[in-house]
Amino acid sequence: MRIETTSCPDCGTIIAANVLESERTLKCPGLGCGRVHRFTDLSADVQRHYEANHDRYQME
Numbered sequence: 001m002r003i004e005t006t007s008c009p010d011c012g013t014i015i016a017a018n019v020l021e022s023e024r025t026l027k028c029p030g031l032g033c034g035r036v037h038r039f040t041d042l043s044a045d046v047q048r049h050y051e052a053n054h055d056r057y058q059m060e
Ligand SMILES: [Zn+2]
Pocket: 008, 009, 010, 011, 012, 013, 028, 029, 030, 033, 034, 035
């Protein structure tokens, strides 16, 4: 299974794209960082990957 990550441009915290996919928006977990990350901030390629494989990411 492919796990994509993205990093916050403000604080550099690594964020798992599958969390963004399920939450759609996510307040940055970085300390003191108020940035809000959105699934739509991910590259179109990564968005397509998660939309196409949505079910595979629901099994925890
Ligand atoms: Zn941040």
